[in-house]
Amino acid sequence: MFEIFASLKLALDLMANGNAEFVRVVALSLELSLAAAVLGSAIGLPLGAIVAIGRFPGRRSLIVALNALLGLPSVVVGLVVYLMLSRAGPLGSWGLLFTPGAIVIAQTVLVIPIVAALARQVVEDAWNEYAEQLRSLGVGTGRAVRTLLWDTRFSLLTVALAGFGRAASEVGAVMIVGGNIDGVTRVMTTAIALETSKGDLPLALALGIVLILVVLAVNAGAYAIREWSAIRHG
Amino acid sequence: MDLNIAMNFRRLAVTWMAAAVAASTILAVKDANAQETFITVASTTSTEQSGLFKQLLPEFKKATGIEARVVALGTGQALDMGRRGDADVVFVHDKVAEEKFVADGFGVKRLEVMYNDFIVVGPKADPAAAKGKDILAALKKIEASKAPFASRADKSGTHAAELRYWKAAGIEKPQGAWYRETGSGMGPTLNTASAMNAYALTDRGTWLSFKNRGELVIVVEGDQRLFNQYGVMLVNPAKHAHVKKEAGQKFVDWVVSPAGQAAIAAYKIDGEQLFFPNAKP
Known part of the structure; x- marks a missing residue:
């Protein structure tokens, strides 16, 4: 217990007089995870909605596959992205390995299935409610997808936040493709892993507390936006 | 249920796509600067x-x-x-x-x-009575007493050295519940050793900067053979x-x-x- 209090104190101390290095690590974590959440949602939300409404062969299998991918092991994703981006791999000439870009690619791959699977459920529930009405108005699939995505936008914001959460808490894949390079690809989670392996457990836990607060702040911000626009748009 | 969503949806979609493009651009520029x-x-x-x-x-x-x-x-x-x-x-x-x-x-x-040099760290109580200067004698004692030993087992330089020392001590391949392969880096292996009061081979640099030592102390150091180039x-x-x-x-x-x-x-x-x-x- 004593250690946890020491870490709490250390976390407060870090946030109060955080040096430039600490601020850079926190900012990079936030930046990359938000980018991955935005990119992953840009792909995952429409994908989920299409699977929810569309009627095509193999749809059931696709739903099961999407749900199963919620448990996609991040280390495997990291390895595959590593092998793709490595100089000896097919995309090696891009020179992206061990850059922030590589981290966002890996995080995006992890975010897409979460966003798609959850969006599928949200949109399908709405579809069950409004399908008859939409059909009677002669609305096509494309229009229905857009209507339902718009109608469920507040629920989908939560879905996007789940994607952000996965990206921000990711360590295995980020370590492999980013390399945890000081000042370049060191993010909160890999810094925590590094301090743990240096045996500095109080500092590692303090960084963990800061990470949790950052995720909390992002969620609080999203909640505020949601409340505000719900009032504004009724 | 609002069917006149075309404008609203388009605005949201356009904003979201713009954010996605902006995010990719920022990253691309970042990489280019680097x-x-x-x-x-x-x-x-x-x-x-x-x-x-x-x-x-x-x-x-x-x-x-x-x-x-x-x-x-x-x-x-x-x-x-x-x-x-x-x-x-x-x-x-x-x-x-x-x-x-x-x-x-x-x-x-x-x-x-x-x-620098390798050292063997182990619990202060030294259950294998391995303390001394001779690395090979120490390993033999650890094996004989079946005291827990944490091995990197990750094909690192330290792991390769450890395997060479076992071999030189006449133990072809250490086996048994006492020999624990962590399959991880030096730090995590020291964390494991510290938690289970096990012996471990480590380089001196990592040990000096390692904070979670618990009961562990240096048991073997100063042998010529522990030289690490x-x-x-x-x-x-x-x-x-x-x-x-x-x-x-x-x-x-x-x-x-x-x-x-x-x-x-x-x-x-x-x-x-x-x-x-x-x-x-």
Whole structure:
């Protein structure tokens, strides 16, 4: 217990007089995870909605596959992205390995299935409610997808936040493709892993507390936006 | 249910796509900016976690204007990174593996840089009565007493050395519940050893900077055979055309130069020197 209090104190101390290095690590974590959440949602939300409404062969299998991918092991994703981006791999000439870009690619791959699977459920529930009405108005699939995505936008914001959460808490894949390079690809989670392996457990836990607060702040911000626009748009 | 959503939806979709494009652009620009002059150095956890690079890299940058980015792995993995062409320079500690790396044509030339030494740490109570100077005698006692021993088992330089010591002690392959393979880096292995009061072989640098020691103390040190040599080599541009050979060569030249050697000697934790430069002039 004593250690946890020491870490709490250390976390407060870090946030109060955080040096430039600490601020850079926190900012990079936030930046990359938000980018991955935005990119992953840009792909995952429409994908989920299409699977929810569309009627095509193999749809059931696709739903099961999407749900199963919620448990996609991040280390495997990291390895595959590593092998793709490595100089000896097919995309090696891009020179992206061990850059922030590589981290966002890996995080995006992890975010897409979460966003798609959850969006599928949200949109399908709405579809069950409004399908008859939409059909009677002669609305096509494309229009229905857009209507339902718009109608469920507040629920989908939560879905996007789940994607952000996965990206921000990711360590295995980020370590492999980013390399945890000081000042370049060191993010909160890999810094925590590094301090743990240096045996500095109080500092590692303090960084963990800061990470949790950052995720909390992002969620609080999203909640505020949601409340505000719900009032504004009724 | 609002069917007049076309405008609203389009606005949201356009905003979201714009954000996605902006995010990708920022990242692309970030990467492009980073293209200036940097090299990627594949090195070991012992050099990174002991804090040596924090001292060395700023001085190297001041001298040459080149940023060195260090990816810290076990020696086996670091050499593999060089083999795949994902690093410009490899800076590791497993002479046998390094010489093979160069002989196979992946490295240009291996230069010796510095040394430190391995030590065996173990519980203060020393249940195997392994304390002393002789590494081989200590390992024999640990095996005989079946006291827990934590092994890296990750093909790192330290792991390779550990296996050589067991062999030299006449124990072909340590086995049994007492011999625990962690399959992880030096730090995590020390964390494990500390938690289960096990013996472990570690390099002195990582030990000195390691904080979660618990009951562990140094049990064996000072044996000639515990000498741990570090070598540096440029990844062969003939194998991988994109290797930054000039900047990489500058790094190799600098660490073996008097300035680089002095910077290595100057690095201390609590007044104790961690690495001893020994490049041949």
